[in-house]
Amino acid sequence: xxxxxxxxxxxxxxxxxxxxxxxxxxxxxxxxxxxxxxxxxxxxxxxxxxxxxxxxxxxxxxxxxxxxxxxxxxxxxxxxxxxxxxxxxxxxxxxxxxxxxxxxxxxxxxxxxxxx
Amino acid sequence: xxxxxxxxxxxxxxxxxxxxxxxxxxxxxxxxxxxxxxxxxxxxxxxxxxxxxxxxxxxxxxxxxxxxxxxxxxxxxxxxxxxxxxxxxxxxxxxxxxxxxxxxxxxxxxxx
Numbered sequence: 001x002x003x004x005x006x007x008x009x010x011x012x013x014x015x016x017x018x019x020x021x022x023x024x025x026x027x028x029x030x031x032x033x034x035x036x037x038x039x040x041x042x043x044x045x046x047x048x049x050x051x052x053x054x055x056x057x058x059x060x061x062x063x064x065x066x067x068x069x070x071x072x073x074x075x076x077x078x079x080x081x082x083x084x085x086x087x088x089x090x091x092x093x094x095x096x097x098x099x100x101x102x103x104x105x106x107x108x109x110x111x112x113x114x115x116x
Numbered sequence: 117x118x119x120x121x122x123x124x125x126x127x128x129x130x131x132x133x134x135x136x137x138x139x140x141x142x143x144x145x146x147x148x149x150x151x152x153x154x155x156x157x158x159x160x161x162x163x164x165x166x167x168x169x170x171x172x173x174x175x176x177x178x179x180x181x182x183x184x185x186x187x188x189x190x191x192x193x194x195x196x197x198x199x200x201x202x203x204x205x206x207x208x209x210x211x212x213x214x215x216x217x218x219x220x221x222x223x224x225x226x227x228x
Contacts, residue, residue: 009156032214043120043206043219044159051214090158094213103174104149104213108158 002027002095006107014115019063019078021110023091026072032094033074035065038109039087047089050074061085086114118143122207122220129197130228137192137223139207145218147210148190149174150182152203153222159206165190197227 007022025031033050048059055067061084065076074091091107120141129135141148149164151174161174165184179201181193190209194201204224208217 034216036217043221044208044217045219046216049216103161103164103172104217105161105175106151106159108156 002031002093002105004091004093004105004107006089006091006110008110009108010111010113012113012115013081015083016080019076019081019085019112021076021089021091021112023065023074023076023107024072025074025091025093027093027095033065033067034092034094034104035059035063035074035076036090036092036106037087038090044090047076081112081114083114083116086112088112118218120207120209120218120220122205122223124223125221126224128226128228131198132196135194135197135225137194137205137207137225139190139192139220140188141190141207141209141218142188143209143218144187145209145211146187147212147215148184149208149217150180150190150192151206151208152176153206154203162192162205197225199227201225202227 003026005024035047036044037047038044048057050057050067058064063078088109088111090109094104123138146167150162151159153159160176162180163182165171207220210217
């Protein structure tokens with residue numbers, strides 16, 4: 001079964017600093033990979049998605065992620081953090097289950113704090 | 117407006133009293149799923165449905181039931197709730213797992 005590991009349950013950066021949130025997955029074939037963001041007291045919304053068209057994926061709000069097959073990683077970055085980026089971020093991967101249907105597996109999340 | 121709605125948004129109940137959390141989407145999506153979110157554990161999938169009358173267990177299905185009689189609705193049923201089911205629940209829908217999941221606003225359930 002697929003697994004998704006997000007290194008660091010909490011990440012703290014200063015406003016204007018680089019944001020780097022790490023995600024590694026286990027898979028023998030390139031999966032579909034996603035990053036979702038959850039702002040306080042809200043549901044999740046899609047930041048970006050990898051579908052094998054390009055290894056560098058650009059998302060909303062200036063975020064991007066790079067798919068590295070050799071490292072089975074899909075790290076999320078943003079060059080300059082803004083206060084409004086404070087949220088919890090989830091990496092997810094879709095996989096085929098034993099019954100042949102698909103399911104989505106989420107990482108445990110990384111809470112990003114942005115300090116003024 | 118494209119959306120996923122859940123009701124109720126907040127619920128406090130007692131152990132053993134059956135409850136249903138409704139989920140409805142207006143985007144004609146085939147795929148729907150339920151997740152629970154707990155601190156430090158992230159989102160864990162409870163059940164999912166590929167289409168009408170097609171459901172499958174996720175990672176934490178014990179104590180839950182679902183049905184998919186209509187494409188737009190995917191209710192979550194707790195026949196005999198227990199305190200360990202106190203959690204924040206999210207319903208989501210999409211055309212498939214390869215596509216963006218649209219999440220509902222969440223239902224905060226407390227079982228005493």
